[in-house]
Amino acid sequence: MSKRILFMNTGTGWGGVEKWHYDTALALQKRGYKIFVLGIKDEMFYNKCKEAGLTVANIEHIGDVTFINPFRLYWLVKYLKKNSIDAIFFCQSSHFKYGSLAAKLAGVESIIYRRALAKPIKNKFYNRWLLKYCVTDFMSISEVTRDENLKKIPNDYLAQEKIKLIYKGVKKDKFINPKIISNLREEFGIEDDELIIGNVGRLCRQKAQQYLIEALPIVLKEIDRIRVLLVGGSNDREKLYRKKVKELGLEDKVIFTGFREDIPSILKQLDFMVHTAIYEGGAPWVILEAMMAGVPIVTTDATTIPEFVTDGVNGYLAKNKDPDDIAKNILKMINNSERDKLGQKSAEIAREKFSFEKMVDEIEEKILNK
Known part of the structure; x- marks a missing residue:
């Protein structure tokens, strides 16, 4: 049985993150994976994914404190379990907090935080905890980005084997x-x-x-x-x-x-x-x-x-x-x-x-x- 993969993005425009999610989701679907998408209904990312034939569902905007909202957390855990999600991808900081905690509670096998912004992750206790106990893969798009992201996070909170350098790709x-x-x-x-x-x-x-x-x-x-x-x-x-x-x-x-x-x-x-x-x-x-x-x-x-x-x-x-x-x-x-x-x-x-x-x-x- 093919793995079931979720891409979560609540962007309201069409930028690099939306493009990456969209292109990667389609490519993996062509390779036999079952793809799910969570986006904001009627925004460009949601509509393009739906038009492309991906399984799309609506999710409300995700903010910095959404991860401590028990009702929002319960909703996502329920969604992940209902759809038997094996892997989840997210990029934004707010999605990392909300998505990684919900995915851990739902028993998702692969929890992937792809960070494309060359800025340090804040050395907050909840970020350290989520990186250590919830995230299974930290995906960096360049060496500089990776080093900037992690320079304030103590080494013992993110095992080296979790860090994956995977550059962005252009269609030849x-x-x-x-x-x-x-x-x-x-x-x-x-x-x-x-x-x-x-x-x-x-x-x-x-x-x-x-x-x-x-x-x-x-x-x-x-x-x-x-x-x-x-x-x-x-x-x-x-x-x-x-x-x-x-x-x-x-x-x-x-x-x-x-x-x-x-x-x-x-x-x-x-x-x-x-x-x-x-x-x-x-x-x-x-x-x-x-x-x-x-x-x-x-x-x-x-x-x-x-x-x-x-x-x-x-x-x-x-x-x-x-x-x-x-x-x-x-x-x-x-x-x-x-x-x-x-x-x-x-x-x-x-x-x-x-x-x-x-x-x-x-x-x-x-x-x-x-």
Whole structure:
């Protein structure tokens, strides 16, 4: 009899955690597991899982103190027992407290806390207790994330054999030879002799596209034939960036594309990508996707990024929050006549270490079938 696996997520948007739960649940179902999903009814995650044919049930929002609510605890224990759940996956801190305690009480065999945020777990007595006595597997998505997560937790509260390093995975077929949805040069009037530089990610404080904008005047003093695409949706942040672009006289150089669903197509048409995030929670999707697509990368050295991009090997690392150094590395990439080799090396690394198939294989090998 195949194992019965539950994914629990009460996200109200569609971010990296929701995407991971959705893709992984579908992949495991295709491999013969019986999949259950708990989500908030009529939110995007719930609806997409239901449309995909997964067994979905409604759950109320999970807060930081939900785990001490006896009625909520009883409900989840009852649900887990009724559906004979063998393994449960959750990601958020509040879900860890609620889900691990309920799963332990229900006798669930595998209780997996996948943490994708590079911040320490608070050294609270209940966190230590839950890690030691309830969680069976602590799943980290990068070495830096793992070390940050556990730096405040005494070693004797989480056995080494429980800690599993399993990187996020990108679907190879989606990025290696994508269908070109729109020709970027035709769509945005980019000349054949102009380089296309892309920044992909929502326009927000974390992704910090202002450092790329501030670096451009320095670049343009030496090389003029470039166009920069800022690919991502936003609210107020786009207004600030448009204002800065106008102040610096860059209106004919910077293109705001808005939110796009054809990212594989866009990546394949870039000469290289510039990523200026000031921090990353774990393994940034866009870095892994660009690597899989074979795109050369200039990126800041923020948080976890040096774990994926090695300076001079598969891209260039610039100092965080430093427009001058970002400009210096953009120019280095432009002037590198063999920059495609950096992209090829990225693709080799991604296909060996960061494929979606490898991630699912490791979940089976290290957690579900250990």
